[in-house]
Amino acid sequence: MRPAPPELHAEAHHVLRDQPRHQVELFELRLDRWWQDLDDALTAVYGPAAADLERRLVRMAATAFAERSPDLHRLDLQRTLDPGWFQDESMLGYACFADRFAGDLTAVAGKIDYLRELGVTYLHLMPLLQPRDGDNDGGYAVADYRRVRTDLGTMDDLQALAAELRKAGISLVMDLVLNHVAAEHAWAQAARDGDPHYRDYFYVFPDRTEPDRYEQTLPEVFPDFAPGSFTHSPELDGWVWTTFNSWQWDVNWTNPDVFAEYADIVLFLANQGVQVLRLDAIAFVFKRMGTNCQNQPEVHAITQALRAVARIACPAVLFKAEAIVAPQDLVHYLGQGAHHGKVSDIAYHNSLMVQIWSMLAAQDATLAAHALRAIPPVPATTTWVTYARCHDDIGWAIDAADAAAVGLNGFEHQRFLSDYYSGLYPGSPARGLVFQENPDTGDRRISGTAASLSGLDAMTAPADADLVVGRLFLAHAIIMGWGGIPVVWMGDEIAMSNDPHWAEEPGHGDDNRWAHRPRMDWDRAQQRGDSSTVPGRVFAGLRHLVRTRSALPHLQASVAAEVPLLSDPGVLPVLRRHPLGPLLELFNVTADWRPFPGWRLAEYGLTGARDALSGEHIYPGSDGNVWLHPYGVLWLVPE
Structure with missing residues (x-):
């Protein structure tokens, strides 16, 4: 660690001259700790202009540090002492649009008890900042980074909500759009x-x-x-x-002034009480002729520099990369090579989401097992966000080489998935909507709630409900069992279906993603305690997964998930090796009973293991197999 140059300490002293001595010392220690990361990254992007930019950034960081509330300073210290807090097995995320969930920011605070009932510790409120009027890409065309949407409240309301969430043990997550601004900005x-x-x-x-x-x-x-x-x-x-x-x-990130503007915005939002910033469209921020202008090396240097500024002023804040890119590119957003552990703390595991729906459609885990094994390891100080779906469409990011390795044609498999989830494939129960069909490439993405994609809208008999509930339980069990931060999209916990009136709201008619962004059905939520209803069964199953997960140290995010060889193409095994012993998760992705060999349980030291989900001891039957019922899940730990 190289200490920061004297001139940077002088800049900090000038800003902090009225602060208590112990606070000045704390800032100086952080400056020395993180300056090298800042300098290396800025020099890589801005060359000789980096030195002047660093002086500006240190002044900004010192100002934000001085203005930070005592409560947030305490949170900084707490997070510094427990830097892996977000990797804990008790973490559960929930994502929603504030207005569609509750109405406004004050009303969201009134729903904290509901969130706590589910077990939420991490709340992602979708775009809150003031967008342009009219079409605004769901709020991602930001016209003012320092104002909350007028229909949701004010920055004071945001601060108050963040404080209430902190008291309840819930971290506030919000979006920071880095690639672009509204034309009205x-x-x-x-x-x-x-x-x-x-x-x-x-x-x-x-x-x-x-x-x-x-x-x-x-x-x-x-x-x-x-x-x-x-x-x-x-x-x-x-x-x-x-x-x-x-x-x-x-925006032009080759301009140092643009970097300074966004660094100041990061510090401003951190001081409102935001704990995680979702870096929207991060993959696009640097352009290079002759490429697709995504995933350029400078993207990671820019992220590293922004992260270093935040670590100096407000280390409680984490970065989450919204990079929906190929698996081999995705791992770089959590830090590879020179950026190892120095960029985003969290990234979306888009591949896992895609493979969940692929397995359910094909009733085969072969492709998923190969593709998930192929993803390189990420730094142990980082983690994934795992999710069954999000606010966006599902793009079938099936790597052609992964598909070919298991005997599939990648393009044909993508076409099958689009047909299946739009309900075109014979016998498919899914009722998704085709989004952004590209006739030149054949690309067809899919919109739809988890329940609608799982067959809720196509039910014709009582037995169909078992299959819908089973698919939803399986999908959430996979995201809960992978490690990281599992995030539930609003309404999936009560099996809400597509909004049939999605196109009637102003500005939504050309974007069918609003079909899977329905307003929260609080009448339906009242059924969550009734085990005779689909909402009640789904909510109870999800809550049980959350409680079981929080009692399993094996699911702490720094423990890597492994995908062993398949014994049956219908059963996905996931292994987590912990000092307390192994956790073997088995997921039957089919509508039939499927076996798993007892000798493989013995291989992992799990003969006579206990299923953490049911509490039952699991022994092979007379045929030497453990059998999983349709869409069955076992989380096996040593007795």
Whole structure:
């Protein structure tokens, strides 16, 4: 560890001159601890401009440190003493839109008891910051990073909610969109008004020459309603980079001023009480000609530098990478090579989500086992967010090489999954919606709630309910048993189905993802204690998984999940080796009874093991096998 240069300490002293001596010393120790990470990363991106930028950042960090509340300073110390707090087996996440869950931020506070009943320790409130009027990509076209949506409340309300959640043991998670701002953002407006300083905050090209060259290798994110990646601006007399929509302007991270702006926003949100920042569209923030402009090395340097600034001023804050990319690229967002353990603390395990739905459709775990084994290990100080679904569509990120390795054609399997989950495949009970079909590539993503994808809307007989409940239990058991932070999307805990009126709300008609973002059905939630109903059975099953999980140290996130060889293509085994002994999880992904050999239990020292979920002892039968019922789950630990 190289200590920070004297001139940076001088900058900090100037800002903190009125602070108590012990606070100044604490800041200086953090500055020395994290300066090298900051300097290495900024130098890699900004070269000679890094030195001036560092001085600005230290002043910002010191100012934020001085303004941080005593309660948050205490949280910083607590998290520093327990840096693996977010890896605990008791962690459970819940994600929702505040308005669709409760109404506004004050009303969310009124639902804390419901969240605690479920076991939630981590609450992700989807975009809260002020977006542009009209279409705004579900809130991801941010017009003001320092104001809460007016219909939800104020920054004071956000601070108050964060404090109430902390008292209840729940960490507040919110989005920080890094790749773009709304065209109505003050930076974009200043650029249109002719300010050269702010024009340099964006990628602006005088004609189509360079955009056309970039377009040769750029994929379209929304080919239906936002084709292309550039939009002409008459006010700028040029073409602006707009990856997602014409009214979402990509910001230019090669400009040090842009980095400084976002670092200041990180510190501002941290001081409101936000504990986890979801770095939205992080994969897109750096552009390079001749590539798809995703996952560039500078992305990880930028993240490392932002993380270092946060560690200096507010170490209780974690970064979560929203990088929905190929598995081999994904692990870099948790730190590989020079960035090992220095970038995001948490990342979405998109591959696990995709493989869950693939297994349920194919009733075969072969592809999933191979694909999950192929993902490189991540730093033990980081973890995954595991989830059965989220606010977004499901894109079938099936690696062609993984598919070929198990005898499948990747494209054909993706087509099968789209057919299956849109209900086109004969016999499929799923009732999802096709999202953003691309006729050029054949890509078809899927929208739908977990219950609708599991067959709830297609039930015609009482026995169908058993299959729906079984699929939902299995999907959640996999995300609970993988380790990391399992996150439940609002409504899945009570088996809510697609909103049939999704297109009727203003601005939603062209985006069927709103079908799986229904408003919370609190009448349905009242059935959660009734075991004769589907909502009651699903809620009880999920709550049981949460309680069982929190009593198993094997599920602490630093313990790696392994996928052993399959004995039956219908049964996915997951092994976690802990000093207390092994945990072997068995997931029957089919609608039939399936065996697992008793000799393999003996191999792991689990003959006569106890199923942590049922409490029963499990012994092989007369045929030497343990049998799992349709969509059955066993979590086996030594007696």
